[in-house]
Amino acid sequence: MKTLYTNGNFITMTDQSIDWLLVENKMISDLGKGDRPVSDHIIDLEGKTLMPGFINAHMHPLPAGMEGTTIPLFECDTLEKVTDMIKRHVKTNDETFLLAEGYLSMLIDFDNKAFKIFNDISHDHPIAIKYITGHGMIVNQNVMDRLGLNHYFITGEKMSEANNLFSDQAVDGFIHKVSNEAVSKGFTTLHTLVHGELSDNRDVATWVAEEKDRQALKVQVLNFVQTMDVDLVMNYDLPRIGGCVCLDGTPIEGSAAFTEPYEDGHEAELYIKDSDLFEMVAKAHRNDMQCAFHAVGDKAVHQLIDCYQKVSDIYGKKDLRHRIEHVDLISDEKLRQAAELGLVFSVQPGIGYLYGKGFDKILGKEREKLLNSLRRYKEAGVTLAGGTDSPVTPLDALLGIHAAVHASSDLRKLSIKEALEMFTLGGAYAGHEEDLKGSLEIGKQADLVVLSDDPYEAESIKDISVEMTVVAGELVFKKE
Ligand SMILES: [Zn+2]
Ligand SMILES: [Zn+2]
Incomplete structure (x- = not known):
């Protein structure tokens, strides 16, 4: 399929001025000014800006992935709120492992009584609560059994082992x-x-x-x-x-x-x-x-x-x-x-x-x-x-x-x-x-981003919105 992008503002990064771009078999197959080539599908950019997709040269996928799935406890200031929050996830979430994060103030007085209440949330799910600093962790009996631990509070090596349980x-x-x-x-x-x-x-x-x-x-x-x-x-x-x-x-x-x-x-x-x-x-x-x-x-x-x-x-x-x-x-x-x-x-x-x-x-x-x-x-x-x-x-x-x-x-x-x-x-x-x-050059992979505004003219670059993202010719994101 040949997809033609046109009627937009193109930033090629090569200082070439173009007004249409053709994508075929994952690649940019043609681009230019004036007469448009024949295509199966035309995407009207309606004056928006099209440029090469962004490349992020440094990010940590697993900690980022963890952040996306952990239970945020930052706002919880009592043990009751913490346990309620985790319980909601145990019920609504079918993930086997639960890692909660950001609970600090109460844990300072986390005693055996508190542990019993926490542990009774679930005996089937491994559950861990990470300290806000990231350097300490409270785990339930399920995790203790899996790792052969004799205490619910862990740091260092033991914490890495517990983290292991959550890597999937x-x-x-x-x-x-x-x-x-x-x-x-x-x-x-x-x-x-x-x-x-x-x-x-x-x-x-x-x-x-x-x-x-x-x-x-x-x-x-x-x-x-x-x-x-x-x-x-x-x-x-x-x-x-x-x-x-x-x-x-x-x-x-x-x-x-x-x-x-x-x-x-x-x-x-x-x-x-x-x-x-x-x-x-x-x-x-x-x-x-x-x-x-x-x-x-x-x-x-x-x-x-x-x-x-x-x-x-x-x-x-x-x-x-x-x-x-x-x-x-x-x-x-x-x-x-x-x-x-x-x-x-x-x-x-x-x-x-x-x-x-x-x-x-x-x-x-x-x-x-x-x-x-x-x-x-x-x-x-x-x-x-x-x-x-x-x-x-x-x-x-x-x-x-x-x-x-x-x-x-x-x-x-x-x-x-x-x-x-x-x-x-x-x-x-x-x-x-x-x-x-x-x-944006002929023969390069069609990795494209469509922006609401031209970064060269926008009042605030950080407030420009991403309208569309194409990876190797495939539309992977479109703003609703
Ligand atoms: Zn670093
Ligand atoms: Zn880093």
Whole structure:
């Protein structure tokens, strides 16, 4: 079938001016100005804007999927409200596993009596309540029996094991809820970071290995397995490794590693030794695998660039496009080096936009100014790929684009074109898919998004609505 899109405003990302576009067999088969070709089906865009679908270079599908299926207890301030809320789900929801989240205040006095009331909700369903901080969990007898636990309050290792029980629920939540949300926000491809977060190996097995069985999935995914184990990833036959494999933490928790101490005088340590990092990156590089690591503070970012440099010097430069996730701070010298090495910075402008206040107090005014200075990165010649780090920020490309355009300082601000590029061509490049995705060109996959307004002219980019999303020629979302 040949579908013709016409009577709209087209943003091709190649500066080509067109007024119609033809889709045939999943691909863009023709486009141009003037005379329209023959087609089986015409979609009248009614003046709306059509552009390449958005690519999200950084998101966590399983925690996002979990968030979609957990029972929100944030508003419950008594044990009774908590148990009522969970009971409703036990009745109305046929899912076997139930994970509830966000219950903190009452749990401080959670005693044996409270446990009995909680446990009596259901003896058949494994039920867990997570603390709002995510670092502790209350489980019912069913979970205790399955895991051989002798207490209902668990942390650390035991909590990972309990999380394991819920990984199918997370995959389900991603496939049936989050992926729908993604296409409703115009995403056509997600770089999905899996492993190392819900469980030991099980989430990779349920996620990566069964990928081809997941026909319900409307959005396309590119898996990044978050591990240092190169052999494991080779078994999955993936040409990339990493994601939020953390070289440091975050500034909010005081765990991002900076070359200068924090304002309160403390210093954060790097998580991985230079030699271990080198060994792993060298192995991946030798096997033609693209690498990605979470590096936030300049100490971690510089450690990673030095490692990529050393590997490239010894084993030769290859077009692998090794990535750095986040890159909150970097020196001018290392920025130049990153550009020369052809590294990709995978950035999430929505994080700073939503949570970026108060960093001057933690890091000092001068250093704060340089944080996430995307304009600097761009001018140095580094390719930027935009992401959302969901569930950290909402799955919303237009919010990320808005955030980059309206960032809080000139060093951070991108032009509208650059911001759009970051979430289209940038993501495609970061996934080695620029021949297939990221712009409207003949021979590329028909990944399209129709927007209510033109981002170049809209009053507020984040308030533009997504009207239609097409993945590989197939209409997967249409606004009611
Ligand atoms: Zn991260
Ligand atoms: Zn992340």
